[in-house]
Amino acid sequence: MKKEWWQEAVVYQIYCKSFCDSNGDGIGDLRGVISKLPDIKELGVNCIWFNPLYRSPQVDNGYDISDYQDIDPSYGTLDDFKELLELAHSMGIRVVMDLVLNHTSDEHKWFQESRKSKDNPYRNYYVWRAPKENGKEPNNWGNYFYEGRGSAWQFDELTGEYYLHNYSWKMPDVNWEYEPLRQEMYKMMRWWLDLGVDGFRLDAINRLKKPAGLPDSKMPPAPPVGIYGYVVDRAICTNVPGIHEILREINKNVWSQYDIMTVGETGNLSSDGALDYICQSHNEIDMVFHFEIGKNANIITVNQYKETQQRWIDLMKHNAWISQFLTNHDSPRQVSRFGNDKEYRVPSAKMLATLVHTMPGTPFVYQGEEIGMTNVYFDTIDDYNERYTIGKYNTMIEAGVSPEKALGKLRDLSRDNARTPYQWNDSANAGFTTGKPWIKVNPRYPEINFEADRKSPDSIFEYYKKLIQMRRDHPAIIDGNFRFLMMEHPQMVVYLRKCARETLLVVTNFSDDKIKIELPQEIQDFTWERILTNRADTQPSLSGRTEWLPWEAEVYTLSE
Ligand code: NOJ
Numbered sequence: 001m002k003k004e005w006w007q008e009a010v011v012y013q014i015y016c017k018s019f020c021d022s023n024g025d026g027i028g029d030l031r032g033v034i035s036k037l038p039d040i041k042e043l044g045v046n047c048i049w050f051n052p053l054y055r056s057p058q059v060d061n062g063y064d065i066s067d068y069q070d071i072d073p074s075y076g077t078l079d080d081f082k083e084l085l086e087l088a089h090s091m092g093i094r095v096v097m098d099l100v101l102n103h104t105s106d107e108h109k110w111f112q113e114s115r116k117s118k119d120n121p122y123r124n125y126y127v128w129r130a131p132k133e134n135g136k137e138p139n140n141w142g143n144y145f146y147e148g149r150g151s152a153w154q155f156d157e158l159t160g161e162y163y164l165h166n167y168s169w170k171m172p173d174v175n176w177e178y179e180p181l182r183q184e185m186y187k188m189m190r191w192w193l194d195l196g197v198d199g200f201r202l203d204a205i206n207r208l209k210k211p212a213g214l215p216d217s218k219m220p221p222a223p224p225v226g227i228y229g230y231v232v233d234r235a236i237c238t239n240v241p242g243i244h245e246i247l248r249e250i251n252k253n254v255w256s257q258y259d260i261m262t263v264g265e266t267g268n269l270s271s272d273g274a275l276d277y278i279c280q281s282h283n284e285i286d287m288v289f290h291f292e293i294g295k296n297a298n299i300i301t302v303n304q305y306k307e308t309q310q311r312w313i314d315l316m317k318h319n320a321w322i323s324q325f326l327t328n329h330d331s332p333r334q335v336s337r338f339g340n341d342k343e344y345r346v347p348s349a350k351m352l353a354t355l356v357h358t359m360p361g362t363p364f365v366y367q368g369e370e371i372g373m374t375n376v377y378f379d380t381i382d383d384y385n386e387r388y389t390i391g392k393y394n395t396m397i398e399a400g401v402s403p404e405k406a407l408g409k410l411r412d413l414s415r416d417n418a419r420t421p422y423q424w425n426d427s428a429n430a431g432f433t434t435g436k437p438w439i440k441v442n443p444r445y446p447e448i449n450f451e452a453d454r455k456s457p458d459s460i461f462e463y464y465k466k467l468i469q470m471r472r473d474h475p476a477i478i479d480g481n482f483r484f485l486m487m488e489h490p491q492m493v494v495y496l497r498k499c500a501r502e503t504l505l506v507v508t509n510f511s512d513d514k515i516k517i518e519l520p521q522e523i524q525d526f527t528w529e530r531i532l533t534n535r536a537d538t539q540p541s542l543s544g545r546t547e548w549l550p551w552e553a554e555v556y557t558l559s560e
Pocket of ligand 1: 060063100167203204265329330
């Protein structure tokens with residue numbers, strides 16, 4: 001079967017702000033990325049996804065766009081971008097942009113016009129509502145960043161109405177019901193695609209449709225913002241009936257006319273509703289990022305991990321494709337969250353990568369994973385930057401929580417864990433900038449950095465290279481069917497990948513424990529040869545193996 005290019009791709013996600021600063025202003029930039037393209041190429045990935053690069057006041061690090069058709073000056077110029085695009089293409093690397101269609105910055109010219117008067121031609125580009133009789137917000141929705149006292153509505157004196165902002169008050173939601181807005185968005189997308197970009201990661205894409213009548217959330221108000229009567233209900237504006245019509249229309253008008261990849265960020269989507277978005281015959285989007293693994297407040301168990309993977313992989317039987325990732329710029333670092341960033345940092349980073357790269361679907365690597373970067377844990381809220389951590393902290397303090405307790409609750413999950421500067425070497429600021437970095441560098445940089453990893457005989461980067469190469473050499477990884485073995489085991493994650501040409505066996509220990517167990521008889525009856533391991537000190541054949549080291553990961557081929 002002919003595969004689409006994005007089914008064979010390995011995608012590297014670049015958070016430009018924190019990647020490499022070329023001009024000493026403390027902010028990563030496009031010329032910095034250009035200087036590192038050879039390293040990205042060496043890793044073996046063949047696609048880059050950039051977090052938003054557009055002109056923006058940077059309230060939410062670029063997810064608040066004030067001009068969709070320009071590059072933010074802190075990152076460089078449109079010419080820098082074009083140069084990067086051409087260079088990347090010449091190296092066989094595609095480039096995917098992050099596209100925010102749910103909201104803009106309040107500094108976008110559409111919003112500036114929209115707020116001027118009720119009959120401004122741009123008024124309906126956004127969601128405006130009159131106050132209730134008592135002057136209050138039109139409904140009880142809370143914003144996802146816990147800003148102010150939590151409402152998702154901001155009153156605008158000029159016209160005496162409220163506008164909707166599901167995220168920051170600086171990020172008004174746009175109104176997809178309004179045809180002229182839709183046409184503007186299509187025009188803008190075509191402009192990027194005509195420039196040569198290879199697709200979009202679609203921010204908050206299942207939130208474009210709002211529920212009819214914008215009814216109150218029925219969820220019980222919970223502290224901290226519950227005390228003011230607001231409810232942070234992440235479900236109420238997601239997967240609302242009508243969303244699929246919107247996506248099909250965009251697909252028909254824009255995406256289907258180019259050879260591109262679209263991957264939607266879909267919070268609050270379970271495997272149940274996913275086919276509606278990703279079944280290829282529905283003509284909507286190619287893949288989604290779901291958060292059934294990565295975003296739960298409680299770390300999931302290994303059994304839950306397997307069960308979740310199984311449900312999503314099953315969708316592939318219905319003419320659909322999935323993504324594989326554990327973390328991104330909105331989450332803690334994967335080795336800290338799912339692995340052990342202390343005594344088993346290196347093996348657990350490699351073991352987690354093994355899962356991402358050998359399960360069915362397209363793997364996404366978040367910058368820094370390939371050298372095992374870890375969470376940061378700042379001591380004071382003043383060192384944090386991201387809107388959600390700060391908003392939630394402030395509302396918790398107002399609700400009477402102590403600063404230590406508030407910080408303690410937020411640190412593990414803060415999105416800033418993933419946003420500290422890339423650690424290139426052990427020089428000042430980890431070699432990220434010659435200036436003052438926009439956010440503090442992780443203090444572990446003298447030990448954990450690109451240069452040190454590249455010199456290490458136990459290099460994580462080298463292991464990623466092997467994994468990515470293995471994907472090209474072994475068709476079963478992309479095409480093969482999938483079957484878990486020992487499904488019930490609470491620590492071992494073991495599975496087969498099988499296509500007409502070969503069978504692969506992946507054996508991993510998802511724990512700090514040494515596990516004593518024999519693999520199932522059906523495996524033992526064959527001869528297996530190891531093609532990859534994250535532990536140099538174990539025997540290369542499976543026969544008689546009964547013991548698995550903490551975070552061990554191995555891949556075998558079956559030889560007849
Ligand atoms: C999801 C993005 O990944 C996140 O970083 C951003 O804050 C929100 N959407 C709002 O755009």
